[in-house]
Amino acid sequence: MVFDAFEWVAFLGGWYNARTAILIGGLFLFSLRFMFHGNKYNQPPKLAETIPFLSHTIEFATNPEAFLKRALKTMQSLNTDILRIRLGGRQVYLVMGETMTNPLFRPNSRMTARRFIEILTEVMFGPTKKDRARLAADITGRAREPVPGTEHIEDRLWVKWHHLLSEYLSRPKYTNDLARWFFDRFTTRIAELFPLEKPTEMLIWEFLHQHQTECAARAFLGDGIFEAAPDYIDALAEAELAIIPIALGPPRWLNPKPHRARDRWLDINRRYISNALRGYNWAAAPTDGWDPVLGSPYIRELVRWGLNAGDLDIQTIAGMYGQHMSNQNSNSVPATAWTIMNALTCPDSDLLPNLRREAEAALLPDSHPSKSDPGSLFDMPALLGSPWLQATYAETLRLRVTFSIVRDASRDTTIGGFPIKRGAMVQAPIPLAHFNEAAWGVPGHPADEFWPRRHLQSSGMTADGKENLTFAISGQRAGYWFPYGGGPTMCPGRNFAKQEIIGTLAFFLTWFDLEVVGWVLPDGKTPSDREARSGETFAVCRPDRDLKVRLTRKR
Numbered sequence: 001m002v003f004d005a006f007e008w009v010a011f012l013g014g015w016y017n018a019r020t021a022i023l024i025g026g027l028f029l030f031s032l033r034f035m036f037h038g039n040k041y042n043q044p045p046k047l048a049e050t051i052p053f054l055s056h057t058i059e060f061a062t063n064p065e066a067f068l069k070r071a072l073k074t075m076q077s078l079n080t081d082i083l084r085i086r087l088g089g090r091q092v093y094l095v096m097g098e099t100m101t102n103p104l105f106r107p108n109s110r111m112t113a114r115r116f117i118e119i120l121t122e123v124m125f126g127p128t129k130k131d132r133a134r135l136a137a138d139i140t141g142r143a144r145e146p147v148p149g150t151e152h153i154e155d156r157l158w159v160k161w162h163h164l165l166s167e168y169l170s171r172p173k174y175t176n177d178l179a180r181w182f183f184d185r186f187t188t189r190i191a192e193l194f195p196l197e198k199p200t201e202m203l204i205w206e207f208l209h210q211h212q213t214e215c216a217a218r219a220f221l222g223d224g225i226f227e228a229a230p231d232y233i234d235a236l237a238e239a240e241l242a243i244i245p246i247a248l249g250p251p252r253w254l255n256p257k258p259h260r261a262r263d264r265w266l267d268i269n270r271r272y273i274s275n276a277l278r279g280y281n282w283a284a285a286p287t288d289g290w291d292p293v294l295g296s297p298y299i300r301e302l303v304r305w306g307l308n309a310g311d312l313d314i315q316t317i318a319g320m321y322g323q324h325m326s327n328q329n330s331n332s333v334p335a336t337a338w339t340i341m342n343a344l345t346c347p348d349s350d351l352l353p354n355l356r357r358e359a360e361a362a363l364l365p366d367s368h369p370s371k372s373d374p375g376s377l378f379d380m381p382a383l384l385g386s387p388w389l390q391a392t393y394a395e396t397l398r399l400r401v402t403f404s405i406v407r408d409a410s411r412d413t414t415i416g417g418f419p420i421k422r423g424a425m426v427q428a429p430i431p432l433a434h435f436n437e438a439a440w441g442v443p444g445h446p447a448d449e450f451w452p453r454r455h456l457q458s459s460g461m462t463a464d465g466k467e468n469l470t471f472a473i474s475g476q477r478a479g480y481w482f483p484y485g486g487g488p489t490m491c492p493g494r495n496f497a498k499q500e501i502i503g504t505l506a507f508f509l510t511w512f513d514l515e516v517v518g519w520v521l522p523d524g525k526t527p528s529d530r531e532a533r534s535g536e537t538f539a540v541c542r543p544d545r546d547l548k549v550r551l552t553r554k555r
């Protein structure tokens with residue numbers, strides 16, 4: 001399966017058609033917010049320009065795809081991992097590879113994600129004016145010790161926020177519980193929808209977009225929000241598509257539709273949280289377990305902190321309550337759909353039997369497919385450590401994450417020996433690294449081909465004559481795979497996402513006989529003459545086609 005290497009290219013995502021205009025215009029304005037910086041000595045190579053100071057911006061604004069294609073080509077031909085461009089008067093560096101990305105991912109580094117996270121936060125959880133000002137005023141960083149020179153600032157909201165993410169979302173105990181609550185709901189839903197032995201047709205993306213989304217949201221948020229707002233998933237789906245047009249697009253009066261969609265969703269969350277908290281008995285809330293009103297410990301602790309120590313407005317708290325669902329929904333759900341679709345349609349005939357074998361080996365004895373109450377499914381550590389399953393997951397993220405890691409230089413610094421002036425922007429567009437031929441291409445399998453085998457290393461044969469394979473993600477060079485970013489803001493949902501993606505693939509492979517019917521257009525009916533390509537995106541692009549499969553639940 002060969003992908004068009006530049007499907008991803010609209011910089012912060014493969015954003016097409018009308019949205020492209022909004023995105024490009026927005027990026028231009030976004031860049032204009034910043035000061036002019038330059039340094040002609042010992043600078044990294046610069047992308048050639050016909051009109052000094054202007055042509056990169058014009059080129060990018062009129063054809064971002066061609067612009068970034070040219071940037072990547074230049075970087076490859078000059079064998080450089082850093083390139084200088086200028087957007088809207090701002091000095092921007094495009095980087096990839098270990099040497100150039102490490103400074104971005106180092107804690108306490110001079111590279112900060114603060115402004116970027118602030119903008120996303122503003123858009124996604126719509127804090128009140130007062131809370132927004134408090135968040136913006138906290139420039140003390142996320143480490144226990146404040147950034148030097150900011151010791152006088154006492155209102156340290158970000159360090160507390162960071163603590164909640166690392167304690168209740170990333171830590172294995174809570175991640176594993178979240179995954180268990182998700183799979184309990186998801187497998188029960190499947191058992192209800194797919195009777196034993198009755199072949200049923202299903203569209204993978206459509207199905208997961210509805211049911212995976214809802215089951216994960218219930219695991220995180222509780223059931224209460226779904227009773228209060230039966231249209232929650234629809235509202236979430238619309239709000240999700242509004243994030244980039246709001247973050248990067250023109251103001252509300254020129255761009256009302258995405259703002260309305262985002263506001264509708266925030267209103268649902270706010271109404272729910274205000275009502276739910278009125279009668280909520282904190283003393284009776286489980287310490288570590290799930291409860292129907294506020295769901296998981298992560299959400300409960302977030303709300304508890306917002307109300308008490310954080311002293312945030314209920315509107316801000318409600319936004320925080322709902323906001324991770326757009327991370328989950330925009331990223332894990334399409335990543336799961338791509339993983340399953342890739343596994344089922346990959347021309348490498350070794351792939352599917354090996355995936356099935358590994359999934360079956362990790363099934364727990366009491367999780368027989370004929371049970372209507374599935375309970376626990378897999379020995380998760382064994383499943384997540386299986387080489388072919390990991391390789392398929394890693395290869396899918398390599399090809400389908402379209403995000404750009406964005407950092408600002410908070411002080412003068414260096415990257416790979418090059419001086420970077422305070423105020424410059426450094427971007428590591430994930431696809432630039434993930435599609436890099438020097439890092440990923442091997443003879444017969446270019447970087448833009450889905451080929452999980454590239455992540456497997458052979459260490460001879462086993463006693464029963466099978467190849468001994470281990471999973472390794474380094475490619476030909478280190479620092480070219482970072483779908484979850486890095487450093488203090490590295491995605492805290494990554495361990496949950498990995499369980500969700502690999503677990504769902506393994507679940508379909510072990511519980512069903514699957515037969516591919518074919519690719520269809522978004523209407524779900526008309527056959528497509530091609531496989532899916534990358535469509536709309538936040539961090540992981542959505543498929544622009546769906547895969548129809550016929551599945552029969554096994555006894």
Ligand code: HEM
Nearest residue numbers: 324327328331332335483484485486489490491492493497
């Ligand atoms: C395949 C799935 C996912 C991908 C590819 C992904 C990717 C990313 C990336 C690239 C970042 C920015 C990292 C940086 O700046 O260095 C990020 C941040 C974040 N992600 Fe994810 N993500 C995924 C799933 C999730 C899930 C399931 C959740 C939670 C439910 C989540 C919650 C977050 C949060 C809260 C942040 C901001 C972290 C902070 O402010 O420190 N993500 N994610």
